Amino acid sequence: MRRLLLATTLFASLAQAAEPIAIDVHRDANCGCCKDWIKHLEDNGFAVTDHVEPNMAAVKAKLGVPHRLGSCHTGVIDGKFVEGHVPAADILKLRAQPDLIGAAVPGMPMGSPGMEMGDRKDAYQVIGLNKQGRESVLNSYSGN
Numbered sequence: 001m002r003r004l005l006l007a008t009t010l011f012a013s014l015a016q017a018a019e020p021i022a023i024d025v026h027r028d029a030n031c032g033c034c035k036d037w038i039k040h041l042e043d044n045g046f047a048v049t050d051h052v053e054p055n056m057a058a059v060k061a062k063l064g065v066p067h068r069l070g071s072c073h074t075g076v077i078d079g080k081f082v083e084g085h086v087p088a089a090d091i092l093k094l095r096a097q098p099d100l101i102g103a104a105v106p107g108m109p110m111g112s113p114g115m116e117m118g119d120r121k122d123a124y125q126v127i128g129l130n131k132q133g134r135e136s137v138l139n140s141y142s143g144n
């Protein structure tokens, strides 16, 4: 009986750990790399609500994404923006920092999630933005 209870408890906590993380993604209808990024998120435990938008510039302006940090798609999680090809692990970092209003991988660097091009890798950084408009480096990836 005791063993059964333990097994049940263990199963319950595992199920909880596997709970998907909800994120909204706004993208243009014809954006292929956006779909590949969504796939990357889903493969890493996110539940994506996909929004096809006629005007991404308007969406970015509304969500407070600065022009200099712009990329293709824009995600929203816990009210924070996730701009461009941000790796799933760095979205978790963003969530853990209450002072940040968003994170971005500006442009479309080769080798970032959803931008795989064989072995080609650009160096890129994940930039965090705080309420005061100050940027910080959340993570750095090296190129080849």
Ligand SMILES: [Cu+2]
Residues within 6 Å of the ligand: 033, 034, 072, 073, 085, 108
């Ligand atoms: Cu892209």
